[in-house]
Amino acid sequence: xxxxxxxxxxxxxGVSKSYGAVQILRGIDLDxxxxxxxxxxxxxxxxxxxxxRLVMTLETPEDGTIEVEGELLGLRRVGDxxxxxxxxxxxxxxxxxxxxxxxxxxxxxxxxLQNIMDGPVHVRGLSKDQARERALDLLAKVGLRNKADSLPxxxxxGQQQRVAIARALAMEPKIMLFDEITSALDxxxxxxxxxxxxxLAHETGMTMLIVTHEMGFxxxxxxxxxxxxxxxxxxxxxxxxxxxxxxxxxTKAFLGAVLHR
Amino acid sequence: xxxxxxxxxxxLPTLLRAxxxxxxxxxxxxxxxxxxxxxxELLRRSGVKPVVYATKGFVSFVRGTPLxxxxxxxxxxxxxxxxxxxxMETGILGxxxxxGAYLSEVYRxxxxxxxxxxxxxxxxxxxSRTHTWLRIILPQAVPPMLPVFGNYLIAxxxxxxxxxxxxxLELLGTAQAEAAISYRYxxxxxxxxxxxxVLSWPSASLVRLIENRIRAENRNGR
Ligand SMILES: Nc1ncnc2c1ncn2[C@@H]1O[C@H](COP(=O)(O)OP(=O)(O)OP(=O)(O)O)[C@@H](O)[C@H]1O
Ligand SMILES: [Mg+2]
Numbered sequence: 001x002x003x004x005x006x007x008x009x010x011x012x013x014g015v016s017k018s019y020g021a022v023q024i025l026r027g028i029d030l031d032x033x034x035x036x037x038x039x040x041x042x043x044x045x046x047x048x049x050x051x052x053r054l055v056m057t058l059e060t061p062e063d064g065t066i067e068v069e070g071e072l073l074g075l076r077r078v079g080d081x082x083x084x085x086x087x088x089x090x091x092x093x094x095x096x097x098x099x100x101x102x103x104x105x106x107x108x109x110x111x112x113l114q115n116i117m118d119g120p121v122h123v124r125g126l127s128k129d130q131a132r133e134r135a136l137d138l139l140a141k142v143g144l145r146n147k148a149d150s151l152p153x154x155x156x157x158g159q160q161q162r163v164a165i166a167r168a169l170a171m172e173p174k175i176m177l178f179d180e181i182t183s184a185l186d187x188x189x190x191x192x193x194x195x196x197x198x199x200l201a202h203e204t205g206m207t208m209l210i211v212t213h214e215m216g217f218x219x220x221x222x223x224x225x226x227x228x229x230x231x232x233x234x235x236x237x238x239x240x241x242x243x244x245x246x247x248x249x250x251t252k253a254f255l256g257a258v259l260h261r
Numbered sequence: 262x263x264x265x266x267x268x269x270x271x272x273l274p275t276l277l278r279a280x281x282x283x284x285x286x287x288x289x290x291x292x293x294x295x296x297x298x299x300x301x302e303l304l305r306r307s308g309v310k311p312v313v314y315a316t317k318g319f320v321s322f323v324r325g326t327p328l329x330x331x332x333x334x335x336x337x338x339x340x341x342x343x344x345x346x347x348x349m350e351t352g353i354l355g356x357x358x359x360x361g362a363y364l365s366e367v368y369r370x371x372x373x374x375x376x377x378x379x380x381x382x383x384x385x386x387x388x389s390r391t392h393t394w395l396r397i398i399l400p401q402a403v404p405p406m407l408p409v410f411g412n413y414l415i416a417x418x419x420x421x422x423x424x425x426x427x428x429x430l431e432l433l434g435t436a437q438a439e440a441a442i443s444y445r446y447x448x449x450x451x452x453x454x455x456x457x458x459v460l461s462w463p464s465a466s467l468v469r470l471i472e473n474r475i476r477a478e479n480r481n482g483r
Binding site: 056057058091094095097098099101103105106107108109118119122123167168171 | 376378379381382384385386387388389392396397400401
């Protein structure tokens with residue numbers, strides 16, 4: 001697997017998704033190279049969250065395929081047909097992906113440390129000692145080493161989100177998905193969470209898909225920007241180009257609206 | 262007919278011994294009901310259509326017929342098919358199945374009460390189904406259900422006299438036996454009522470206490 005160094009780490013081909021009669025994603029084609037940090041921007045309802053949810057297998061596309069390092073995600077080839085995948089194969093592919101949610105979704109009955117250790121111990125099969133050591137390192141990394149035993153409800157929103165980031169990192173995914181991870185936070189807590197992602201971006205070279213409304217952050221952290229509208233990827237380029245000299249009128253209009261608010 | 266205290270005192274030890282039987286049936290019935298309830302709810306969520314319909318049908322049937330009839334059925338009909346159980350086992354089975362059908366609805370509400378984001382976080386951590394259920398969903402779903410379980414436990418306890426009809430010598434059955442010998446009804450039945458009252462009342466208060474504590478904790482929490 002991953003024998004071809006130019007093979008994209010993530011490939012979406014003709015991916016469509018509807019809710020009821022409303023089509024949200026209209027045939028998305030996207031190749032992501034390892035190490036790319038992609039900012040997904042676009043107006044509300046354009047399908048950014050839906051795209052991430054499909055990659056995390058929280059939704060299933062009704063059309064198209066998603067591959068991670070050349071392996072089908074959520075589907076299995078049987079003869080020349082594709083059938084829904086579950087069980088060991090699905091999990092082996094899905095394990096390469098991690099996600100941080102807008103509303104954190106920490107497990108409320110577990111301490112910060114347990115939240116971070118649970119996956120490594122019970123999913124990845126690390127020993128408790130190993131997992132604890134790793135988890136404490138990660139807590140230190142997100143500046144919460146002294147909150148190891150706190151329950152989520154005893155933490156601020158910003159702290160909860162930092163624990164959630166540590167929890168996702170503990171699974172060592174190859175691709176990390178961030179869905180508006182600061183939009184549920186009070187403004188004064190946004191900075192501390194973005195700082196973690198910024199650091200991660202510059203230190204690890206981890207592949208990231210970042211949905212955000214923070215344009216300054218997108219410009220600074222991403223090395224590729226996708227502008228989505230109406231279930232299409234309308235523009236795809238480097239941050240300097242997309243923000244400084246957008247090709248599409250619709251990108252221009254969107255950036256004009258959000259940057260001058 | 263006056264209340265004969267001497268007679269009452271004389272039969273009290275027998276009745277207290279029968280209380281132990283009542284207790285065993287209640288505890289056994291409740292443990293079984295909790296297992297049956299969870300199993301029914303998991304089957305209902307299995308997504309396998311025939312299983313889902315069969316489960317729903319079973320729950321409706323059990324909830325739609327009296328416990329007394331179900332006990333008769335287990336006691337008189339099962340042996341015809343070669344399955345004969347001890348009276349106590351039949352009683353526990355009857356209580357467990359009957360209350361299990363009700364508890365499955367309690368499990369349903371408790372599980373539905375766990376936010377969707379928790380399932381999604383479990384998927385994002387690549388957790389297996391078993392792991393998701395045992396470590397993530399149920400630990401959150403069960404605590405709010407405890408007061409409801411408590412109320413069903415008390416209700417079940419008060420249903421145990423029905424077991425007398427399948428000849429289990431629990432409290433009521435024992436009182437009936439005593440009355441049949443002495444032709445005195447006031448004392449045995451008064452004592453049975455008192456014993457039930459003395460046991461149910463504090464239990465109900467305890468359940469309320471737990472309920473308030475859980476509520477207070479949730480208030481402090483979110
Ligand atoms: N489970 C669902 N059922 C029905 N409609 C849905 C569902 N999830 C999302 N939608 C709809 O799909 C559309 C696209 O949603 P999506 O969340 O992908 O947009 P988005 O680009 O992330 O928007 P935002 O910037 O507001 O987060 C929206 O109109 C939303 O109302
Ligand atoms: Mg969104």
